[in-house]
Amino acid sequence: MSMLPPQNTRPFRREKNVKSNGMPTSCFTHDGCDPDSGLYREDYFQELLCRERKRTERSGKPFMLLAIALGGISDLGERADAAHQIASVLFASTRETDVKGWYKADTIVGVLFCEAPGIVVAGRQAMEDCVLGALKTVLNPEQIQAIEIFSQLFPENFENKHGSGPSGNCLYPDLSERHVAHRHKRKVKRVIDILGSALGLALSSPLFVMIPLLIKWTSRGPVFFSQERIGEHGEVFTFLKFRTMYANSSPELHRKYVSNLIAGGAADTRAGAGNLQALYKMQDDPRITPLGRILRKTSLDELPQFLNVLIGDMSLVGPRPPIAYEVEQYDLWHRRRFLESKPGITGLWQVKGRSTTTFDDMVRLDLKYAREWSILLDLKILVRTPWAVLNGKGAH
Numbered sequence: 001m002s003m004l005p006p007q008n009t010r011p012f013r014r015e016k017n018v019k020s021n022g023m024p025t026s027c028f029t030h031d032g033c034d035p036d037s038g039l040y041r042e043d044y045f046q047e048l049l050c051r052e053r054k055r056t057e058r059s060g061k062p063f064m065l066l067a068i069a070l071g072g073i074s075d076l077g078e079r080a081d082a083a084h085q086i087a088s089v090l091f092a093s094t095r096e097t098d099v100k101g102w103y104k105a106d107t108i109v110g111v112l113f114c115e116a117p118g119i120v121v122a123g124r125q126a127m128e129d130c131v132l133g134a135l136k137t138v139l140n141p142e143q144i145q146a147i148e149i150f151s152q153l154f155p156e157n158f159e160n161k162h163g164s165g166p167s168g169n170c171l172y173p174d175l176s177e178r179h180v181a182h183r184h185k186r187k188v189k190r191v192i193d194i195l196g197s198a199l200g201l202a203l204s205s206p207l208f209v210m211i212p213l214l215i216k217w218t219s220r221g222p223v224f225f226s227q228e229r230i231g232e233h234g235e236v237f238t239f240l241k242f243r244t245m246y247a248n249s250s251p252e253l254h255r256k257y258v259s260n261l262i263a264g265g266a267a268d269t270r271a272g273a274g275n276l277q278a279l280y281k282m283q284d285d286p287r288i289t290p291l292g293r294i295l296r297k298t299s300l301d302e303l304p305q306f307l308n309v310l311i312g313d314m315s316l317v318g319p320r321p322p323i324a325y326e327v328e329q330y331d332l333w334h335r336r337r338f339l340e341s342k343p344g345i346t347g348l349w350q351v352k353g354r355s356t357t358t359f360d361d362m363v364r365l366d367l368k369y370a371r372e373w374s375i376l377l378d379l380k381i382l383v384r385t386p387w388a389v390l391n392g393k394g395a396h
Contacts, residue, residue: 034102036080037087037109045101045110046173052099052112053171056154057333061115064124065152065171066131068109072146076106082147083109085138093134103170124151155332175340188375189315196316196382197309204303211242211300218291221247224304229321232342234335237313239321240304244292245285253287255325262329262359299389305345317378318344319366337363340370348377351384 032044040048052063068086073079086109090100094111103110113127128149136144152170179186201208212223221243229239288296295301308314314321321343327335349365369377 037083037102038091038100039083039087039109040099040101042102042105045099045103045112046177048099048101049103049110049112049171050174052114053154054333057331057336060155060332063115063154064113064127065103065154066111066113066127067103067150067152067170068131068135069107069148069150070109070146071107072148073143078143079106082139082143086135089131089134089138124153127151172339178340182373185375189378190312192375192378193309193312193315197306200303200306201310204306207300207303211295211303214291215243219243219246219289227323229323229343230327230338231313231321233339236324237308237321239313240307242295242301242304244289244295244301245287246289249287251323251325253285258323258326259329262326262334264358264360302345309345313343315342315344317347317381318342319347319369320344320350334360334363336370337366340367341373346381346385346388348381351381351388 032040034041039045049065055061056063070079070082070086073082083106087100090109090111094100094113097114099112099114101110102108111131128151132144132149135147139147154171215221215223223243225241225243225245227239227241228236231237292301305314309316318341319337322330322338327338347366348369349362352365
């Protein structure tokens, strides 16, 4: 990230640092500040927001985004005057380490209360009420009625940092910007997903007749295994596979294994030559049927996921969708693997996993895929996937 200019956060009453219009003098000397309000411009403010979110993902120290929406003030001149008054209050009443800027230019003023454990104790509503009380001293009743104050704490539930869903899209402007920048490429990706999944279903149609018959012949229970998984942006969807386990098998064995893996304890029980996908799936799982072992070894149990791709819950290429009880064990930064990309049948770590040995390495590969994603990268992964399947890479 680029270096950001300093923001003078001293109270306005210290006139030796203030211009005649009430703005800090330092803000007039940097392109990063709006000269009318003294607030950071939208791009600088959102860059700091993303940086603070990533810092919290690693440190666990909470921060809060408080936003003041001015959209209810229709007259642009009056809105500019209100923004000036709001900036004056914020600079005078917040800490020097709190960052003030435009979350959305000329429409939403934002404040980042960084490393603020006191806010966790006091609560978001108390902070919103405090700011509203301060604004009532400078804004008229009509302006107070026209503005809207909202806030977002990160992590959302600080007592449980392993929450299963995202902490609010307003804290991820970088992802929204990336989606907008790639909107045309994402449409192409969706077309490839539809054509690829339709072709996959057509070519594998004989197997959709033979495998269900074999499953019914060799064990009791349904043909398909369905399970709730966490998809893009934390949305839950129904994940499909051919059933490879005995009916009504308990998930507790896998839950304990995955918890140990995410914590790092399973890294020593490596499968094959440091093979992550094999490591990620249990070996010698007593719940697996004899036929199920063959289906898993050949990855034929994954064929129904073409249906997930066809309806749009998954993509051909992307991170594997996690189970809810896995996400409960995630650190904050792990959650970005399902926030930044739609889940897929195959992905970067499936074709490169042989050189990695830990869950963290898998997440890093997923995040690398999200950062470097392109149509060409997807095509390269798709071309390499058949060899990984034929090689039995990680299939257990």
